Amino acid sequence: MPGAVYSGRGALRKIREITEGRFKKAALFTDRGVEQAGLLKIPLEILNEAGVETVVITDLPAEPNCDEAEQVMERFRRTGADFIVAAGGGSVMDVAKLASITADGSLTVRQLLEDPGLGRKCVPTLMIPTTAGTGSEATMNSIVAVPEKQLKVGIVNPEMIPDYVILDGSLLKNLPRKIAAATGVDAMAHAVECFTSNKANPFSNLFAKEAAKLIFDNIEAACEDPEAEEAKTNMLIAAFYAGAAISSSGTTAVHALSYPLGGKYHIPHGVSNAMLLLPVMRFNKSACLKEFAELYDTVVGKELQITDEEKADRLLKRMEEIIRRLEIPSSLSTFGIGTDALEELVNAGMDVKRLLNNNKREITHEDARRLYLEVMHG
Template structure:
């Protein structure tokens, strides 16, 4: 656990049943807003209401809506170039992690001094030039809370995280109306992504009182609501809990950091284009089983918080086993793919995965138990 730590958060976070209506006040003084989104959001009709609220204020808008899912650094740069040409003085992101990550990068690359590829080598080059409003449409990535942006780097066949405190949003709106009709498949994958954020940050070497506060609350809310939120379209209380928990888990990332689950999942997305949440779901239980000897006390604390009634586990070993078993139950219940074979990945790919995964030392150094190349190899073999 860290002995020196810091908590960085957005300037203002609006939640509740009518959170979107705060757009009117946020837009005061804005002349032109660039709205980052994607075709899935537009096609689902989710952009209509936020955009109408912006336009009601008299603010001019330009919609940048052709961002692909999980974009490369160069695709992200193309959108940022169009943003620069728009002359907008404010950024609104309506979407999932890729949309918000791109919008955050645009906010620190509003001039032509640097590009996305420059930040791959030196993230600190980015400087906040434009204020941002994040409106998440999934309950999972937590991007609305973090200083992180994830982009794929084609030549490395890997996803890379760009981290710069200047990318933390100025405003966030958490309105459960934006996730009410989220397809179960997407709700499941993004929800498990948030689950991974929470438990990884809680068991990270960088954990601290700030991160533990948010990570443990997120873990409690997610593990007790994720199944209903995904299974039942009208379970709005569960969906509200997931949206809040996703944000909390994102805050935990800013104060702590994810570990081997995310590190080993990055090559699965970078080369094989497995959705980020699915890749994390695949790695979650194997890594937590591997980490159990080093994280037993933390798992026991999580059990004490999460289990409200019928507390059958008594020893730290029993409590820890319960947590890992519950994680496994959730992933199976949500029917998330669990084998790399589903994506045509086999033994011939193993050494690439080991090399690429071990290259994500930014996150592996956070893991409570050291991960060697042999360990990584065995973890990948578990899901082949």
């Protein structure tokens, strides 16, 4: 778990308490969208008040590959910063976490792909998510694309667990609905996948269930109402909880099959997970009836007069309603992907054994083929 977490209205003011008298120079990782939205104004003012010199690194690609991440690492090392602040979505935080374990220049990102355990934290980190979804602020994971494999790969190392996290709903006020929806459903996928994972345990279940409850109760308002600050803060907390569940349990076939969609076709991570979430969970239903029923009792309320199968069906129907209402693309054809890409997708998805092994129901090549066909036609 991260060392300290601050949430709620005004949580950004904690930056001064975290940094004053402790750090001399901060590298602020972000992207141009966050910068142009004016979200850096308050963090930069507070760092200045705390007497911390700040260098802003903005040229981070939306979904970086390992070589692009390496270029950012090199720029970061030249700053000589003794503290890292990441303000952005999952990609920004993932790159910042990699920077924290490569700051001494002894490792490259490609070396970490070969052996993630080599990394040791050199520089402390503060994560400030500006989307409610990836949960990167709570995890030991960093996801990068590997160009020659046309696949996204997770680098997992407990040294990357952030030292400080700030969850402030005010940062989500002007988040575009499309991004809020995709990242929110990504958080939903994390919660449901971790709860139904072969690695699920009492600790991960505690966080996954609470995340699911917060998401089902708040996602629509958080995406549709710019003024719904409480719902947005609840979604930030939910995404954090779901991230904590990932660190203790792990995602499953939804994420495994979505990695090639991001790696080759650059479909946003949240969108590819949202497209695959229902097909995979319907496929998993026979193996996850008890878990689905328990999640239904958590997010809707216990109903003694209906069976576990009915609860599972109602849970899946509610998930479908949310995804449809938020107007997330449901078909790969939207992105120009047709059946000619099928075998390549199947082979790449089936290579993600780390996550497929977590799936309660075994997935064969033929199963993966059917699941991809389902999302090709929407």
